[in-house]
Amino acid sequence: MSEAVKSMLAKPIQLADQVAKAAGAALSYRTECTEIKTKAEHLASLLRQAARSDLYERPAARVTDDTAQALSKALSLVSKCRDHGGILRRLCYIIPAGSFPRVAEQLDNSIQNVSWLIRISSPDNDPDGESDLHGMPNIAQNEPILFLIWDHIAKLHTGSPEARADAASNLASMAHDNDHFARKIIEEDGVAPLLRLLKESRDEGREAAARALGNLARDKESVARLVQAGICSVLAKSLKEPPMKVQAVVAWAIGELCAKNPDYQDSFAENHVVRLLVGHVAFETIQEHSKYSIPTAPAKAMSLHSVVLAHTKSVRLGASDAQNFGPSNNANNNNNNGIGNGLPKPNAPKTHIHSVVQSAMVTNGSVGVTRGRLSEDAETKAQLKAMAAYALWCLARDNANICKSITESRALLCFATLLEKGTGDVQKYSALAVMEIARVAEHNLALRQSAFKPSSPAAKAVVEQLLRIVQKGEYDELLLPCITSLGCLARTFQASETRIVGPLVQxxxxxxxxxxxxxxxxxxxxxxxxxxxxxxxxxxxxxxGGARHLVQLVYLGDQIQIEALVLLCYVALHVPDSQELEQAGVLAVLLWASKQAHMAQDVKVENLLPEAKARAELFQSRGTR
Known part of the structure; x- marks a missing residue:
């Protein structure tokens, strides 16, 4: 127990002793004072028992404060029942008839509260875990949910492994259902025991704790408090440790925190979360997935990637030979394999690089972990990939440094493979992650040049999949992010790339x-x-055929009139002498739009429209008006 709790208990213990002593010395209202004395002695005994227990501090503070107030009132009352030296003095201390019952009731409530506090802090006294069935403490009568939160958090501190897992699951449900409940859990110091459960518990407890922590991320303030409690390093460590079900929930929780408060993206990146997430996305997605990791700061133990590179240099493999194991070949080799078939076939001869990887894994003690991952069911593997992609999407949002780390890790090739062969959430979050990286690259020349240069095999693979989905044109969860991605990458395409514009126009x-x-x-x-x-x-x-479609959208597309007009203005501005534009009546549209106040005065077109109209009037016939 902390010193703060001990100091809080000191005052009510002293008051209880004073009440018992004063009640025993009373000369008037002897019967009532005897009852008060009995209750004070009982309360003093409970308070001393509480002082020997490992109390949960938040409810302990409320209970001790409430108890001290009740004892103070009791002491004031029984002090009036002593001999004050004469009838005149006694007349000055008239005691209302209802005072004793009211004080007795307050002491009973305090006894109930302290008993409850001891009970939830001492799981050995309640082996069946049914203490919450014995009624809520008086201090929580006005806010019953507070009692439930206290009860569950207390079990996180002192319960059995099963009880702790159940408590974490209940807190996760409460936080998911209500923002107020989530904030209360944080205010009542529920974060620390959840983090401890995630670090130390069995698999069920760890999964429940991770889910609860993710649900606590409701807004910027709550995320800030979670980060201050040390959640970044705990979640990063949990990403390294199987089972995959726990890792999937941890990845989801990272995404939730970054989505609710992007200010802490870099805090996760500093804990090497990006590298770990990319590793989960790459596992069984591309061959030699162990190569696709982000180099970290030098450590005592060499990383697997470092071992591979060191061994490669030692046998003097040429640069051209080393490239045979890179992403360009992997993209082709995986064409006939589904997700999860990226590893070499059992009967296939091992390549030299595969032998190096296996020996390095043995050196680092990770063969058992890999075998455990391989034994997981396909649904769990897919869920982990999906949540890792979700977390990378949230981490990459408006963060050029993290986007650079992701693309340098060859994650783009993984996303391309998952867009082609994945299903459900795996595809969706891969598309969203690519979209977010493309959005950042649109305004970051260095990222465009490094990640999306036309000669990059990974960039080519991504564009191929984006274009395939856009050409397919099915209105699903993939279409919009793929359209957005192609638009954001518009400045990366060369003049020889003529496949992109047509499908978008359609x-x-x-x-x-x-x-x-x-x-x-x-x-x-x-x-x-x-x-x-x-x-x-x-x-x-x-x-x-875009001119005809744009004319219709400017006239009739209520929701996208302005956007269509902007595009039509650019087309008329840059190709004013086009016969197709004249046939489509573009000049007439521009003249009509210039007379529509809501369109002509829009900030997006107020300068562009007059210039485009002037160029069109110069090169096109006015007969189209």
């Missing part, structure tokens, strides 16, 4: 408003002046 043809809007925004990034190939891309938009 999405303008009587499609769902969200699809059409995202396609228009993506095409605008190809056609805008900032794109050095804007003229080439504008011609491609026209050739694909």
């Amino acid at each position: 999405l303008l043809d009587e499609r769902e408003p969200p699809v059409a809007k995202e396609a228009v925004i993506a095409l605008t990034k190809f056609a805008c002046t900032e794109n050095h190939l804007h003229a080439t891309h504008c011609k491609a938009i026209i050739e694909a």
